[in-house]
Amino acid sequence: MKAIRRFTVRPVLPQPLGPLAELAGNLRWSWHPRTRDLFTALDPDLWESSGRDPVRLLGAVSPARLAEAARDESYVRRLTEAVDDLREYVTGSRWYQERDAEGRDRLGPELPRAVAYFSPEFGITAALPQYSGGLGILAGDHLKAASDLGVPLIGVGLLYRHGYFRQSLSRDAWQQEHYPVLDPNELPVSLLRESDGTPALVSLALPGGRELRAHVWQAQVGRVPLLMLDSDVEENDPGERDVTDRLYGGGSEHRLLQEMLLGIGGVRAVRTYCRLTGHPEPEVFHTNEGHAGFLGLERIHELAVQAVDFDTALEAVRAGTVFTTHTPVPAGIDRFDRELVARHFGPDAELPRIDVGDILRLGMETHQGGEPNVFNMAVMGLRLGSRANGVSTLHGAVSREMFAGLWPGFDAEEVPIASITNGVHAPTWVAPEVFRLGARQIGERRTEHALSVGGAPGGDDRWDAVADIQDADIWELRRTLRAQLVHEARRRLHESWRQRGAATAELGWIDEVLDPDVLTIGFARRVPSYKRLTLMLRDRDRLMELLRHPDRPVQIVVAGKAHPADDGGKRLIQELVRFTDDPRVRRHIVFLPDYGMAMAQKLYPGCDVWLNNPLRPLEACGTSGMKAALNGCLNLSVLDGWWDEWFEPDFGWAIPTADGAATDDDRRDELEAAALYDLLERRVAPRFYEQGPGGLPDRWIEMVRRTLTRLGPKVLAGRMVREYVEKLYVPAARAHRVLDATAAGELAAWKARVRAGWPRVAVDHVEASATGAVAELGATLSLRVRVRLGELTPDDVEVQVLAGRVDPEDHIADVSPVPLKSTGGPDGEGRLVYEGPLALDRTGPFGYTVRILPSHRLLASGAELGLVAVPSEATGEEAGVLMR
Structure with a gap:
C-alpha cells in the first residue's frame, strides 16, 4: 500500500557524535577529504549505497554502529578535529x-x-x-x-x-x-x-x-x-x-x-x-x-x-x-x-x-x-x-x-x-590519489591551499614542487586512476545493459571492456549539435583501426545527455551507442548513461586524453578539460573556449579547424575529423606508448608534469573569483x-540631456600638419579639429584621436584613444577647436581618425550610451588619412 506522505526520521546521535550533524549540514564535506573520511568510516558500503550523501547515511546507519563509533576514542578525536577545522574555516580570516x-x-x-x-x-x-x-x-x-x-x-x-x-x-x-x-x-x-x-x-x-x-x-x-x-x-x-x-x-x-x-x-x-x-x-x-x-x-x-x-x-x-x-x-x-x-x-x-x-x-x-x-x-x-x-x-x-x-x-x-x-574548483575535482601524492610532496595544508587559493602560474613553489615527483610515481598514479575508471565503466555499463533489457547471461563480455594499460580518451558533455558528439564516427573504418591497433590501441569513454526536447541530440546519442554496441569494438569504446557529478569525478582523473571538438567558436569556455588537466590528463581540443588562450604544445594538442567562409558544414566536419584521426595516429598514441631507457613513457610523463605545473594554477576557480572581485x-x-539617489538623479538627467542634444553634435573639420616633409617613424602630426556641440558643453564630451596600423580595408587595429584639448571658446560660427599631437610611433600602413564621445565622471565606459560622432567624408582632406 502506498504511503500518503513520506518523510525522513532523523537519528538521535550519541552525544560524542553530535558534531557529525554539523559536518553533514555544511556542504564543505563535498570537497574536504578528511570530513568525507569520517562518514565513510561509519559504514563504507552504506556510504556508497547512499550516494555518498551524509544526510542519507546518518538516516540509515544502525544505532549499534553509531554506539560503537561513539566509543572509539580515535574516531571521536578525529571528529573533534574536523569540526574545529570547519568552525575555523567559516569564521577565520582568509584571502578576502x-x-x-x-x-x-x-x-x-x-x-x-x-x-x-x-x-x-x-x-x-x-x-x-x-x-x-x-x-x-x-x-x-x-x-x-x-x-x-x-x-x-x-x-x-x-x-x-x-x-x-x-x-x-x-x-x-x-x-x-x-x-x-x-x-x-x-x-x-x-x-x-x-x-x-x-x-x-x-x-x-x-x-x-x-x-x-x-x-x-x-x-x-x-x-x-x-x-x-x-x-x-x-x-x-x-x-x-x-x-x-x-x-x-x-x-x-x-x-x-x-x-x-x-x-x-x-x-x-x-x-x-x-x-x-x-x-x-x-x-x-x-x-x-x-x-x-x-x-x-x-x-x-x-x-x-x-x-x-x-x-x-x-x-x-x-x-x-x-x-x-x-x-x-x-x-x-x-x-x-x-x-x-x-x-x-x-x-x-x-x-x-x-x-x-x-x-x-x-x-x-x-x-x-x-x-x-x-x-x-x-x-x-x-x-x-x-x-x-x-x-x-x-x-x-x-x-x-x-x-x-x-x-x-x-x-x-x-x-x-x-x-x-x-x-574549476580543484578540491572538488582532483582525485584523492592526486591529492595524496601532492600532500606527500609538500604537505597536506600546503596542498589544500595550492588547490583552493592558488597563486601565480609559474611563480608558486607549491605547484612547481610537482617537478620533483619521480616519473615512476606519476606513471603509477596514472595507471591507478585509469584502472579505477575501467572498474567504474564496467559497473555502469552492466547496469545500463540490464536497464536496456539484456539478460545477465549475455553480458559476460563486459568483464573484458577496456584495459587499464591502454591509452584512454574521454569525451563527456551535453549533446547539442555544435559539440559534435559523433565527429569521431566520421570515418568508422579508420576509427576501428585506431581502437584495435595491434601495438598502439586506443580506447574511448563517452558520456552525455541531450535536452529532453532535443530529438536531434538524442539521434546523435543513438548513432554513437549503436556503434559502441558493435561486437567488433564494444570492448574498446563505451557510452555511459546518466552523466553527472558522481560519474565525472571518476571519469576526468581516469582518462589520459580529454577530447573536445566543438564547432569553433561556439564553445564559450568548456571547463571539463580543465578538471581533467588538474588530474594529469592531457587535452586534445579544437582551439575554442579556454583552450584557445592557454594551449601550448608542451601539454596538449590543438585540432586544426577548417572554419573558412568557403567551407560548408559537411566538408568542415570531414576535414576536422581527418585532422583528429591524424593526431591520434601519428602523435598522441605514439607518444603514450613510446618508452624511454627506464621503460617508462618519459615524454608523456613530462607533458603530464607540465600540465600540472603550468596549466594547473591557471584553471583554478580561486583565480577566477579573485579576478571577479578585483575587476568587477x-x-x-x-x-x-x-551613485546614491542624488548622484543617480544627476547622471540620469545628464544622460537625457545628452541624448536629446546628440543629433546636433558633429565633427566639422580636421586638419593635420607634420613636423617633416614625409611621414617618418618618430615624426609628429599636429591635429586641429573643429567640432559642433549644439546645446552641449565641452564638459559633456571628450574629443579623441584614434590611431594605429590599418588593415587592407583601412580598419585601424590596436586602437588606443588619446584625448584632444580644447583651445578656447566657440568661434563666430559656434564651433570649438580641439588640438593635440599625434606621434607616428610605428612603421607600415598607418591611419587615424577622430571622434566625439559623451563624457561624465560616473560613466562605466565611454561606450555606455552608445553615442559617437565621427567625421563625414567631407570633413577635411586629412581626416582618416592613411600613411604608408
Missing part, C-alpha cells in the same frame, strides 16, 4: 579579509560588504542534484571558491523538486528521461524560518489576482549561504506549485514564471535572509546568465516605492550590477513574447510602480536583425548591468560581436563586455556607493 586595499586598510574599504550571486542552477554535489551541465557546475564552483577565499557571497537559485532528469537508454539506444521526486527534507538543506519558527515566504503577484508563493531553503556551502526558492507550497494553486518542478522544463510561460521567481523572488529572499540573520545587505548583484535578469527590475521597484523615478533608479541599480553571459549563439538566449511579458507586469500583476513600457524597452532587440515583438533576457541583462563579461578571452570577443548592435557606432572590440576565463565586484561596489 586579509586583502590590503592599496595599503590603506587591512580590511580593504573598497571591497563590497556582500555580493548576491544569482544562477538558475547550482552544481555543488551529486547529493543536491540542482544542475544540468556546465552553467550549474560553474556556479557551484564559483560559490565554493568564494568560500575558500572568504568572499561574502550569497548564492540565489531555485529548488527543483525533480531536479534535472536521470538518463537511461532503451533497447534501441534511444535516450529515456526519468524525473525522481526530491524531498527537501532528505536533502542537505534547511528551511529558512521567521523568528517565530514559521517558514519564511516570498510571494509574487500574478495576473488575475493570483499569487505565487515560495519557501526558501538554505544550503550552507562552506562560508557561503545558498538560498533556493521552492514553489511547492500548500497555499499555492496546483499550477503555481509546479513552477519549480523541473530545471529548464515546461513551456514559455512556465519558464517566464521560473525566471521571475528567480530574479524578483530571489531579491526578496535575500532581503528576508539578511533581515533574519543580520548578514550585510549585498552591494553588488551578479547575474550568472540572463535567466536571473529580473532581479534588476525588482531593485528598481524597491526604489520606486521610495518615490524615486525610473531613470534615476535605473542608474542606481545598474551601478552595482554585474552580468555574465555564457552564450556564444543567439539561439541559446531566453527570449519571450513581449505580450506575455507585459501581461505579467504592471498594475494588475508584478512591479506595479514601474511602467510596463519601460520594462519592455529594457529587453527590446534594437540591433540589426532584432525582432520587434521579442523580449530578450540577455539584452535586458546588459542594459541593467554596468559591467558585463564573457567566460573566456575568445568568448568575450564573440560576445562583443554578437551584441555590438546595442552600441551602434562602435567597433566590436570597444563594446563594453570584458572577459574573465572560467576556472570592487568597481561595481565603488559605483554603487557613489
Whole structure:
C-alpha cells in the first residue's frame, strides 16, 4: 500500500557524535577529504549505497554502529578535529579579509560588504542534484571558491523538486528521461524560518489576482549561504506549485514564471535572509546568465516605492550590477513574447510602480536583425548591468560581436563586455590519489591551499614542487586512476545493459571492456549539435583501426545527455551507442548513461586524453578539460573556449579547424575529423606508448608534469573569483556607493540631456600638419579639429584621436584613444577647436581618425550610451588619412 506522505526520521546521535550533524549540514564535506573520511568510516558500503550523501547515511546507519563509533576514542578525536577545522574555516580570516586595499586598510574599504550571486542552477554535489551541465557546475564552483577565499557571497537559485532528469537508454539506444521526486527534507538543506519558527515566504503577484508563493531553503556551502526558492507550497494553486518542478522544463510561460521567481523572488529572499540573520545587505548583484535578469527590475521597484523615478533608479541599480553571459549563439538566449511579458507586469500583476513600457524597452532587440515583438533576457541583462563579461578571452570577443548592435557606432572590440576565463574548483575535482601524492610532496595544508587559493602560474613553489615527483610515481598514479575508471565503466555499463533489457547471461563480455594499460580518451558533455558528439564516427573504418591497433590501441569513454526536447541530440546519442554496441569494438569504446557529478569525478582523473571538438567558436569556455588537466590528463581540443588562450604544445594538442567562409558544414566536419584521426595516429598514441631507457613513457610523463605545473594554477576557480572581485565586484561596489539617489538623479538627467542634444553634435573639420616633409617613424602630426556641440558643453564630451596600423580595408587595429584639448571658446560660427599631437610611433600602413564621445565622471565606459560622432567624408582632406 502506498504511503500518503513520506518523510525522513532523523537519528538521535550519541552525544560524542553530535558534531557529525554539523559536518553533514555544511556542504564543505563535498570537497574536504578528511570530513568525507569520517562518514565513510561509519559504514563504507552504506556510504556508497547512499550516494555518498551524509544526510542519507546518518538516516540509515544502525544505532549499534553509531554506539560503537561513539566509543572509539580515535574516531571521536578525529571528529573533534574536523569540526574545529570547519568552525575555523567559516569564521577565520582568509584571502578576502586579509586583502590590503592599496595599503590603506587591512580590511580593504573598497571591497563590497556582500555580493548576491544569482544562477538558475547550482552544481555543488551529486547529493543536491540542482544542475544540468556546465552553467550549474560553474556556479557551484564559483560559490565554493568564494568560500575558500572568504568572499561574502550569497548564492540565489531555485529548488527543483525533480531536479534535472536521470538518463537511461532503451533497447534501441534511444535516450529515456526519468524525473525522481526530491524531498527537501532528505536533502542537505534547511528551511529558512521567521523568528517565530514559521517558514519564511516570498510571494509574487500574478495576473488575475493570483499569487505565487515560495519557501526558501538554505544550503550552507562552506562560508557561503545558498538560498533556493521552492514553489511547492500548500497555499499555492496546483499550477503555481509546479513552477519549480523541473530545471529548464515546461513551456514559455512556465519558464517566464521560473525566471521571475528567480530574479524578483530571489531579491526578496535575500532581503528576508539578511533581515533574519543580520548578514550585510549585498552591494553588488551578479547575474550568472540572463535567466536571473529580473532581479534588476525588482531593485528598481524597491526604489520606486521610495518615490524615486525610473531613470534615476535605473542608474542606481545598474551601478552595482554585474552580468555574465555564457552564450556564444543567439539561439541559446531566453527570449519571450513581449505580450506575455507585459501581461505579467504592471498594475494588475508584478512591479506595479514601474511602467510596463519601460520594462519592455529594457529587453527590446534594437540591433540589426532584432525582432520587434521579442523580449530578450540577455539584452535586458546588459542594459541593467554596468559591467558585463564573457567566460573566456575568445568568448568575450564573440560576445562583443554578437551584441555590438546595442552600441551602434562602435567597433566590436570597444563594446563594453570584458572577459574573465572560467576556472574549476580543484578540491572538488582532483582525485584523492592526486591529492595524496601532492600532500606527500609538500604537505597536506600546503596542498589544500595550492588547490583552493592558488597563486601565480609559474611563480608558486607549491605547484612547481610537482617537478620533483619521480616519473615512476606519476606513471603509477596514472595507471591507478585509469584502472579505477575501467572498474567504474564496467559497473555502469552492466547496469545500463540490464536497464536496456539484456539478460545477465549475455553480458559476460563486459568483464573484458577496456584495459587499464591502454591509452584512454574521454569525451563527456551535453549533446547539442555544435559539440559534435559523433565527429569521431566520421570515418568508422579508420576509427576501428585506431581502437584495435595491434601495438598502439586506443580506447574511448563517452558520456552525455541531450535536452529532453532535443530529438536531434538524442539521434546523435543513438548513432554513437549503436556503434559502441558493435561486437567488433564494444570492448574498446563505451557510452555511459546518466552523466553527472558522481560519474565525472571518476571519469576526468581516469582518462589520459580529454577530447573536445566543438564547432569553433561556439564553445564559450568548456571547463571539463580543465578538471581533467588538474588530474594529469592531457587535452586534445579544437582551439575554442579556454583552450584557445592557454594551449601550448608542451601539454596538449590543438585540432586544426577548417572554419573558412568557403567551407560548408559537411566538408568542415570531414576535414576536422581527418585532422583528429591524424593526431591520434601519428602523435598522441605514439607518444603514450613510446618508452624511454627506464621503460617508462618519459615524454608523456613530462607533458603530464607540465600540465600540472603550468596549466594547473591557471584553471583554478580561486583565480577566477579573485579576478571577479578585483575587476568587477570592487568597481561595481565603488559605483554603487557613489551613485546614491542624488548622484543617480544627476547622471540620469545628464544622460537625457545628452541624448536629446546628440543629433546636433558633429565633427566639422580636421586638419593635420607634420613636423617633416614625409611621414617618418618618430615624426609628429599636429591635429586641429573643429567640432559642433549644439546645446552641449565641452564638459559633456571628450574629443579623441584614434590611431594605429590599418588593415587592407583601412580598419585601424590596436586602437588606443588619446584625448584632444580644447583651445578656447566657440568661434563666430559656434564651433570649438580641439588640438593635440599625434606621434607616428610605428612603421607600415598607418591611419587615424577622430571622434566625439559623451563624457561624465560616473560613466562605466565611454561606450555606455552608445553615442559617437565621427567625421563625414567631407570633413577635411586629412581626416582618416592613411600613411604608408
